[in-house]
Amino acid sequence: xxxxxxxxxxxxxxxxxxxxxxxxxxxxxxxxxxxxxxxxxxxxxxxxxxxxxxxxxxxxxxxxxxxxxxxxxxxxxxxxxxxxxxxxxxxxxxxxxxxxxxxxxxxxxxxxxxxxxxxxxxxxxxxxxxxxxxxxxxxxxxxxxxxxxxxxxxxxxxxxxxxxxxxxxxxxxxxxxxxxxxxxxxxxxxxxxxxxxxxxxxxxxxxxxxxxxxxxxxxxxxxxxxxxxxxxxxxx
Amino acid sequence: xxxxxxxxxxxxxxxxxxxxxxxxxxxxxxxxxxxxxxxxxxxxxxxxxxxxxxxxxxxxxxxxxxxxxxxxxxxxxxxxxxxxxxxxxxxxxxxxxxxxxxxxxxxxxxxxxxxxxxxxxxxxxxxxxxxxxxxxxxxxxxxxxxxxxxxxxxxxxxxxxxxxxxxxxxxxxxxxxxxxxxxxxxxxxxxxxxxxxxxxxxxxxxxxxxxxxxxxxxxxxxxxxxxxxxxxxxxx
Amino acid sequence: xxxxxxxxxxxxxxxxxxxxxxxxxxxxxxxxxxxxxxxxxxxxxxxxxxxxxxxxxxxxxxxxxxxxxxxxxxxxxxxxxxxxxxxxxxxxxxxxxxxxxxxxxxxxxxxxxxxxxxxxxxxxxxxxxxxxxxxxxxxxxxxxxxxxxxxxxxxxxxxxxxxxxxxxxxxxxxxxxxxxxxxxxxxxxxxxxxxxxxxxxxxxxxxxxxxxxxxxxxxxxxxxxxxxxxxxxxxx
Amino acid sequence: xxxxxxxxxxxxxxxxxxxxxxxxxxxxxxxxxxxxxxxxxxxxxxxxxxxxxxxxxxxxxxxxxxxxxxxxxxxxxxxxxxxxxxxxxxxxxxxxxxxxxxxxxxxxxxxxxxxxxxxxxxxxxxxxxxxxxxxxxxxxxxxxxxxxxxxxxxxxxxxxxxxxxxxxxxxxxxxxxxxxxxxxxxxxxxxxxxxxxxxxxxxxxxxxxxxxxxxxxxxxxxxxxxxxxxxxxxxx
Numbered sequence: 001x002x003x004x005x006x007x008x009x010x011x012x013x014x015x016x017x018x019x020x021x022x023x024x025x026x027x028x029x030x031x032x033x034x035x036x037x038x039x040x041x042x043x044x045x046x047x048x049x050x051x052x053x054x055x056x057x058x059x060x061x062x063x064x065x066x067x068x069x070x071x072x073x074x075x076x077x078x079x080x081x082x083x084x085x086x087x088x089x090x091x092x093x094x095x096x097x098x099x100x101x102x103x104x105x106x107x108x109x110x111x112x113x114x115x116x117x118x119x120x121x122x123x124x125x126x127x128x129x130x131x132x133x134x135x136x137x138x139x140x141x142x143x144x145x146x147x148x149x150x151x152x153x154x155x156x157x158x159x160x161x162x163x164x165x166x167x168x169x170x171x172x173x174x175x176x177x178x179x180x181x182x183x184x185x186x187x188x189x190x191x192x193x194x195x196x197x198x199x200x201x202x203x204x205x206x207x208x209x210x211x212x213x214x215x216x217x218x219x220x221x222x223x224x225x226x227x228x229x230x231x232x233x234x235x236x
Numbered sequence: 237x238x239x240x241x242x243x244x245x246x247x248x249x250x251x252x253x254x255x256x257x258x259x260x261x262x263x264x265x266x267x268x269x270x271x272x273x274x275x276x277x278x279x280x281x282x283x284x285x286x287x288x289x290x291x292x293x294x295x296x297x298x299x300x301x302x303x304x305x306x307x308x309x310x311x312x313x314x315x316x317x318x319x320x321x322x323x324x325x326x327x328x329x330x331x332x333x334x335x336x337x338x339x340x341x342x343x344x345x346x347x348x349x350x351x352x353x354x355x356x357x358x359x360x361x362x363x364x365x366x367x368x369x370x371x372x373x374x375x376x377x378x379x380x381x382x383x384x385x386x387x388x389x390x391x392x393x394x395x396x397x398x399x400x401x402x403x404x405x406x407x408x409x410x411x412x413x414x415x416x417x418x419x420x421x422x423x424x425x426x427x428x429x430x431x432x433x434x435x436x437x438x439x440x441x442x443x444x445x446x447x448x449x450x451x452x453x454x455x456x457x458x459x460x461x462x463x464x465x466x467x468x469x470x471x472x
Numbered sequence: 473x474x475x476x477x478x479x480x481x482x483x484x485x486x487x488x489x490x491x492x493x494x495x496x497x498x499x500x501x502x503x504x505x506x507x508x509x510x511x512x513x514x515x516x517x518x519x520x521x522x523x524x525x526x527x528x529x530x531x532x533x534x535x536x537x538x539x540x541x542x543x544x545x546x547x548x549x550x551x552x553x554x555x556x557x558x559x560x561x562x563x564x565x566x567x568x569x570x571x572x573x574x575x576x577x578x579x580x581x582x583x584x585x586x587x588x589x590x591x592x593x594x595x596x597x598x599x600x601x602x603x604x605x606x607x608x609x610x611x612x613x614x615x616x617x618x619x620x621x622x623x624x625x626x627x628x629x630x631x632x633x634x635x636x637x638x639x640x641x642x643x644x645x646x647x648x649x650x651x652x653x654x655x656x657x658x659x660x661x662x663x664x665x666x667x668x669x670x671x672x673x674x675x676x677x678x679x680x681x682x683x684x685x686x687x688x689x690x691x692x693x694x695x696x697x698x699x700x701x702x703x704x705x706x707x708x
Numbered sequence: 709x710x711x712x713x714x715x716x717x718x719x720x721x722x723x724x725x726x727x728x729x730x731x732x733x734x735x736x737x738x739x740x741x742x743x744x745x746x747x748x749x750x751x752x753x754x755x756x757x758x759x760x761x762x763x764x765x766x767x768x769x770x771x772x773x774x775x776x777x778x779x780x781x782x783x784x785x786x787x788x789x790x791x792x793x794x795x796x797x798x799x800x801x802x803x804x805x806x807x808x809x810x811x812x813x814x815x816x817x818x819x820x821x822x823x824x825x826x827x828x829x830x831x832x833x834x835x836x837x838x839x840x841x842x843x844x845x846x847x848x849x850x851x852x853x854x855x856x857x858x859x860x861x862x863x864x865x866x867x868x869x870x871x872x873x874x875x876x877x878x879x880x881x882x883x884x885x886x887x888x889x890x891x892x893x894x895x896x897x898x899x900x901x902x903x904x905x906x907x908x909x910x911x912x913x914x915x916x917x918x919x920x921x922x923x924x925x926x927x928x929x930x931x932x933x934x935x936x937x938x939x940x941x942x943x944x
Contacts, residue, residue: 071546291779307786354532588820
């Protein structure tokens with residue numbers, strides 16, 4: 001099965017995510033609140049792009065069953081976003097004004113460029129890491145039982161049977177539609193790297209709001225950190 | 237004219253690029269050779285994506301003249317790429333095996349996602365910074381005359397009348413097709429930020445080749461630097 | 473309001489549809505059963521393409537509310553298709569093996585080419601006729617009351633408040649997103665012509681199944697009538 | 709080779725085109741001038757869509773060589789269109805105001821919907837019939853030698869080595885990129901049917917200009933013949 005091969009080939013990154021201090025902080029309930037608030041905002045932005053990518057995939061499905069399966073997955077994202085809305089209320093996050101950070105935007109542009117330009121198998125390959133990795137993390141963090149702390153809900157969501165089912169549904173679609181395996185491996189790994197960087201950026205809390213430039217409505221971000229630095233070359 | 241408004245609104249970034257040590261290094265001929273070699277490889281990768289974005293724009297042109305103008309611009313990129321081929325020979329760079337760095341990939345995914353998903357005016361807005369900025373830099377560095385050093389050819393290319401004409405042609409297309417001005421401002425600025433970061437990444441020579449992971453054919457990169465670090469949160 | 477202008481400008485065609493013998497046959501319950509069976513099969517094929525076009529539109533929506541509104545409209549089509557499934561059972565139609573006729577395929581290719589290549593306002597303009605025309609026909613045929621005959625359910629569906637609401641939702645999206653009005657008029661009228669021809673083809677029951685050629689799975693059709701005739705030129 | 713299989717599987721239609729009175733009229737120089745004038749106008753419209761489809765294919769090419777090959781083919785279409793410009797001058801046809809007929813529009817929407825939504829192999833499959841069929845017809849009509857009459861230039865163009873080379877280049881791309889063979893067969897056959905109908909519509913000279921409706925700029929047409937007829941059902 002190509003879906004297992006892809007997951008196996010990226011064990012280094014799934015382990016790196018599991019051991020990442022952001023994820024460990026969720027596991028133990030010790031993650032600084034600011035990191036989680038930042039993450040929820042970024043993840044809401046990400047999931048809106050993810051829903052768009054699913055919609056494109058459904059429109060490209062060669063058969064009607066494929067359309068419906070991808071359409072169901074879109075509905076799954078809309079439910080997941082409803083959860084974020086709940087978090088946002090509890091944690092007092094304004095999801096409407098959240099600006100995407102560098103890692104977020106890089107990941108979403110990758111997914112959307114892939115969705116628009118490639119075939120349905122390639123899209124499935126690029127989207128699976130997000131689902132399978134979160135199912136993996138949720139299930140690991142729920143062992144031996146879901147801990148009782150401020151991040152319990154996150155662990156409950158991603159360790160649930162419902163979420164595992166969505167991940168399997170997308171893997172089934174990968175198995176059905178992937179024809180170019182080397183390309184699938186490349187897209188899958190890139191998405192895994194984006195996942196890892198996503199945790200890292202939340203851990204660092206890339207400052208996205210205090211940039212010196214004004215932006216338009218659909219906008220676009222930049223961090224003060226990366227915008228205008230003149231650093232020395234690493235080697236010269 | 238929306239094209240002038242867009243350029244004026246981003247003077248801070250065009251000046252920041254002009255004063256960037258990478259560009260100053262080209263101006264004075266003192267840029268470390270390794271930085272330039274890195275840059276040429278990344279730019280070749282970038283231009284291939286740029287040509288694809290032009291092709292998509294031509295296919296979306298509502299009128300036949302628009303198709304032809306974008307098609308001509310694609311031909312312009314192919315000529316520019318021929319120059320890179322020449323550099324590559326002189327500087328012994330293998331363009332075929334060059335892997336994109338983070339800044340390169342982020343910029344190209346943004347351009348391609350925009351080209352596939354948005355209308356022709358939005359595409360023109362996102363693509364203009366690359367052309368207008370380089371014409372600006374070329375012309376500034378050619379004052380009062382083109383210096384005589386290892387980077388003369390670069391300055392000659394981008395200060396040429398031919399290149400100015402291509403930049404104007406794209407700005408004409410922006411003026412003709414942009415209907416959503418706030419969106420255009422947002423896309424234009426994001427591209428300007430990507431341009432600045434592109435110089436910065438060449439200055440730093442992001443290590444793209446020594447990563448610990450194997451990649452597939454169309455692949456995809458990651459730097460050793462950003463792949464698996466566990467840094468402390470910036471604030472906690 | 474552009475949505476009313478579009479509808480008003482095509483009164484000739486909405487009247488022509490209302491007075492078309494196919495629609496009059498539905499109104500009076502006298503439509504030959506074979507015509508209706510043909511029509512239901514073609515309409516099911518059409519609606520699957522319509523759902524794909526909505527999915528593409530949702531992916532292109534510049535704002536998240538637009539995504540959700542188009543996504544809801546997709547769900548509306550899926551419900552409408554469920555009705556067809558019911559018809560199919562009652563009327564013993566095998567929707568899985570139905571091949572599209574010329575008029576159907578022409579209309580669906582137009583909608584999909586428009587959805588993939590144009591902006592969201594243009595897509596809304598091309599899709600509205602199907603919704604507004606059916607709401608108009610349903611409401612006209614339900615005056616002064618829904619007749620009691622074999623086609624009552626069809627009239628009930630399209631005269632319902634639910635359907636009127638979906639039509640209005642799409643018109644609201646037209647009003648929100650159309651920027652190029654001449655283009656919108658052109659696309660809207662073409663779709664109206666396709667609607668008229670759709671009724672005509674069902675009235676004529678274009679023979680789609682007895683063609684002399686075999687087709688592949690996602691296939692494609694041709695009528696015996698138009699496939700290989702050598703007619704005299706109309707004028708010479 | 710899939711490209712030969714596709715051609716072989718559609719011998720019935722290539723023969724039907726060769727024996728079509730329109731093509732025989734070109735062979736013998738007896739085709740009514742009005743038919744040819746109509747055809748040249750429709751073909752110019754068609755080729756502009758064909759060039760757009762090639763541009764989309766080039767943007768989707770997974771490798772850079774593929775981009776360049778499709779880009780070259782686009783250039784080939786632009787040259788072919790230049791020939792039409794010459795015809796137009798000689799035959800006094802105004803290509804700018806030509807409106808597409810039903811058969812033309814149906815074919816172009818099919819090609820564009822395919823180009824936007826499917827992978828590069830599928831696009832190549834849908835586009836090849838136009839190239840291979842014309843090379844076949846040109847070569848057949850040039851046997852034993854190119855006749856000397858008003859349609860010699862047409863025969864010269866399509867029997868030339870240059871055109872054969874373009875057809876082979878597209879078939880090479882089909883062989884390289886087609887992965888879903890049943891889908892390729894279906895798309896190829898549909899395009900062949902569209903080709904046949906294109907000759908038929910020129911033979912009949914579908915009246916496209918005298919329709920009773922005004923159209924917008926990018927417009928869209930309908931024939932007086934098919935617009936508003938109320939015919940009896942074929943069977944009832």
